[in-house]
Amino acid sequence: MGIGTGNPDHVTLEGRRALQEASVVLLPQKGSDKADLAELRLAILRACGASARVVPFEMPVRDESLPYETRVARWHDAIAARWQAALATGPVAGPVALLVWGDPGLYDSTLRIAERLQPRPRLRVVPGVTALQALTAAHAIPFNSVNGAVTVTTGRRLRAGGWPEGAETVVVLLDGSCSFEALAPEGVTIWWGAYLGMSEQVLAAGPLAEAGPRIKELREEARARHGWIMDIYLMRRA
Amino acid sequence: MGIGTGNPDHVTLEGRRALQEASVVLLPQKGSDKADLAELRLAILRACGASARVVPFEMPVRDESLPYETRVARWHDAIAARWQAALATGPVAGPVALLVWGDPGLYDSTLRIAERLQPRPRLRVVPGVTALQALTAAHAIPFNSVNGAVTVTTGRRLRAGGWPEGAETVVVLLDGSCSFEALAPEGVTIWWGAYLGMSEQVLAAGPLAEAGPRIKELREEARARHGWIMDIYLMRRA
Numbered sequence: 001m002g003i004g005t006g007n008p009d010h011v012t013l014e015g016r017r018a019l020q021e022a023s024v025v026l027l028p029q030k031g032s033d034k035a036d037l038a039e040l041r042l043a044i045l046r047a048c049g050a051s052a053r054v055v056p057f058e059m060p061v062r063d064e065s066l067p068y069e070t071r072v073a074r075w076h077d078a079i080a081a082r083w084q085a086a087l088a089t090g091p092v093a094g095p096v097a098l099l100v101w102g103d104p105g106l107y108d109s110t111l112r113i114a115e116r117l118q119p120r121p122r123l124r125v126v127p128g129v130t131a132l133q134a135l136t137a138a139h140a141i142p143f144n145s146v147n148g149a150v151t152v153t154t155g156r157r158l159r160a161g162g163w164p165e166g167a168e169t170v171v172v173l174l175d176g177s178c179s180f181e182a183l184a185p186e187g188v189t190i191w192w193g194a195y196l197g198m199s200e201q202v203l204a205a206g207p208l209a210e211a212g213p214r215i216k217e218l219r220e221e222a223r224a225r226h227g228w229i230m231d232i233y234l235m236r237r238a
Numbered sequence: 239m240g241i242g243t244g245n246p247d248h249v250t251l252e253g254r255r256a257l258q259e260a261s262v263v264l265l266p267q268k269g270s271d272k273a274d275l276a277e278l279r280l281a282i283l284r285a286c287g288a289s290a291r292v293v294p295f296e297m298p299v300r301d302e303s304l305p306y307e308t309r310v311a312r313w314h315d316a317i318a319a320r321w322q323a324a325l326a327t328g329p330v331a332g333p334v335a336l337l338v339w340g341d342p343g344l345y346d347s348t349l350r351i352a353e354r355l356q357p358r359p360r361l362r363v364v365p366g367v368t369a370l371q372a373l374t375a376a377h378a379i380p381f382n383s384v385n386g387a388v389t390v391t392t393g394r395r396l397r398a399g400g401w402p403e404g405a406e407t408v409v410v411l412l413d414g415s416c417s418f419e420a421l422a423p424e425g426v427t428i429w430w431g432a433y434l435g436m437s438e439q440v441l442a443a444g445p446l447a448e449a450g451p452r453i454k455e456l457r458e459e460a461r462a463r464h465g466w467i468m469d470i471y472l473m474r475r476a
Contacts, residue, residue, distance in 0.1 A: 002371065004250065012367060013254070014247035072384055103367075105374035105381035112380065123378045127371035129250060129341075133240065136343035137363035142350065143343035146310055149395055149402060153387040164387060165403035 002103035002128015006040060006230075007197030008047045010129045018126050019050040023094035026083055027056045037228075040198075041099050052097065057086040076109055080116035095124075101230070102130040107154070107173050131232045132171060134196035138203055141191060144169055145236065155179035163237070171234045178216045180235065185209040187238040194222055194231035208235065240341035240366015244278060244468075245435030246285045248367045256364050257288040261332030264321055265294045275466075278436075279337050290335065295324040314347055318354035333362075339468070340368040345392070345411050369470045370409060372434035376441055379429060382407055383474065393417040401475070409472045416454045418473065423447040425476040432460055432469035446473065 001018050004010020011019075019025075027041060038056075045054070060078035062071050087096065104110045104125050114123055132152070136143050144150050151167035155175025159182050164170055172179065180190060185208035192215045194202045202222055204215050215233070223229040239256050242248020249257075257263075265279060276294075283292070298316035300309050325334065342348045342363050352361055370390070374381050382388050389405035393413025397420050402408055410417065418428060423446035430453045432440045440460055442453050453471070461467040 002367075002375075004365075007252065009252035009255070010250050010365070012242065012248050012250050014245065016251070017247070069384065103371045103374075103381075105371060105379065107382055108380070111378065112384075125375035125378045127242075127248070127367045127375040129240075129365045129367055130371065133341045133343060133365035133368065137240075137341075137365035140349065140361045140363045141343065142346070143341075144345055144390065146307065146350075147392055147394055149389055149391040151387055151389050151402075151405065152382065154385055156385055157387055161404060164389075164405075166399060167389065167402075 001097060001100065001126035002130070003041075003044055003099045003101065004129040005102055005131050005134040005197040006195065007134075008044045010134070010197055011044060011048060012126070012128065015126050015128065016048040018095075018124075019045060019048040019052070019097060019099075021095055022050060022052040022097035024087065024090075024092050024096045025050065025052045025054050026086060026096060026098050027054050028059050029056050030059050044099065053090065055086045055089065057082045072109075076113045077116060079109070080113045083113070084117065096121075100128065102134075103128040106130045106132070131173065131193075131196055131230075135171075135191065135193045135232050135234060138193050138196060138201065139191045139205060139234075141234070143171075143234075158182065169234060169236045171232065173232050175231070175233075178212070178219065180208060180212055180233065181216070183208065183235075185212060188235050189238070190215065190233055190235045192231065192233040194219065194229055195226075196230075196232070200226060239335060239338065239364035240368070241279075241282055241337045241339065242367040243340055243369050243372040243435040244433065245372075246282045248372070248435055249282060249286060250364070250366065253364050253366065254286040256333075256362075257283060257286040257290070257335060257337075259333055260288060260290040260335035262325065262328075262330050262334045263288065263290045263292050264324060264334060264336050265292050266297050267294050268297050282337065291328065293324045293327065295320045310347075314351045315354060317347070318351045321351070322355065334359075338366065340372075341366040344368050344370070369411065369431075369434055369468075373409075373429065373431045373470050373472060376431050376434060376439065377429045377443060377472075379472070381409075381472075396420065407472060407474050409470065411470050413469070413471075416450070416457065418446060418450055418471065419454070421446065421473075423450060426473050427476070428453065428471055428473045430469065430471040432457065432467055433464075434468075434470070438464060 148168040150169040151164040159179040188208040191205040386406040388407040389402040397417040426446040429443040
């Protein structure tokens with residue numbers, strides 16, 4: 001289920017009820033640098049009045065020597081195996097819940113991993129507020145221009161392909177390396193946000209030529225301070 | 239504020255609190271055929287324990303003789319004037335709320351209309367679950383393919399421009415006329431939903447060649463029965 005972008009108040013009433021009905025919650029452990037995120041998940045469970053048994057599982061490590069697609073597929077296989085092993089450690093009397101940042105459909109692997117389980121579970125997806133909405137809400141801007149198209153893409157693809165053909169607006173997720181630097185900045189405005197919805201939230205916006213270097217600096221400084229970062233940005237061309 | 243796609247349970251905890259804090263709610267009246275939507279807004283207000291004064295305003299009619307951009311701009315001017323007139327009819331002691339289907343950023347004009355108000359109000363945007371998430375949740379499918387780009391666009395643009403360059407996935411909103419018919423259906427799968435999150439929800443999916451005509455029929459039948467329709471679809475190319 002989608003839990004929004006880190007603000008416990010982003011949970012929907014449907015989400016809260018689903019957490020209350022869950023008998024087990026699978027909780028990923030990603031290593032000590034992201035410990036605050038596991039803490040945040042537990043805080044959300046408490047805030048929602050969940051009484052589920054919390055079953056932690058270690059996230060496997062990706063084999064960086066493999067080509068991208070294979071690496072991701074093997075990693076999903078490994079996570080599915082960890083889920084099954086974790087669930088085998090105790091009784092499961094009712095629904096098993098997974099808490100997903102934002103929404104389970106948006107640049108998240110939970111659905112693809114769940115399809116690997118044997119026997120195939122009956123899936124219920126609870127939609128959540130995504131980083132797209134948290135970003136545009138924080139800046140109080142529209143997602144799209146009037147009758148305009150929006151391309152949602154990754155940093156990897158932006159670096160490889162440049163500004164997507166035909167898009168007035170581009171939203172970039174999963175960008176570990178300020179891929180906006182690969183674009184010609186003329187006429188482009190950027191709205192950036194990190195740790196959206198959390199107390200650590202940082203925002204910056206402006207013409208790309210001027211705001212780009214500032215965002216790069218803010219990003220590096222924030223990542224060094226917290227040990228991790230989750231960010232997203234939207235760009236529009238005049 | 240975004241209220242999700244018609245299911246009162248899509249409201250977030252933040253949204254519920256914002257409704258409780260509002261002193262006035264502006265409620266659009268779009269004519270008798272959409273009366274159930276005004277009713278649904280009132281039901282959401284009641285379910286959230288809102289005590290705000292509800293101030294209705296008549297939605298102005300678009301001048302279809304004008305070119306598209308001018309028509310939309312004039313219409314937004316006219317709506318802003320109606321808001322100001324409606325608010326002038328009584329005291330406004332605290333926040334004024336507008337309930338937006340889905341999220342205020344996504345193919346919605348509320349932010350653009352609010353910018354026209356004099357004096358300029360202090361805007362607070364409460365993000366909501368959008369039809370994008372409601373659609374992918376209802377079908378239990380991911381929004382994007384692995385490292386894939388998604389183009390979010392309108393029926394008008396799909397008809398004019400065909401399948402957007404470089405996109406594995408296309409999501410179409412505001413399509414009054416089954417614009418997927420303009421595409422070559424080979425290798426395209428479609429997931430469609432109408433009245434998402436409501437008791438009237440209808441879903442259909444499959445290869446475009448086979449599902450397209452079926453969706454067209456379902457859509458016409460449902461629109462005739464309810465007098466209105468809100469739908470959205472996602473297509474992926476193999």
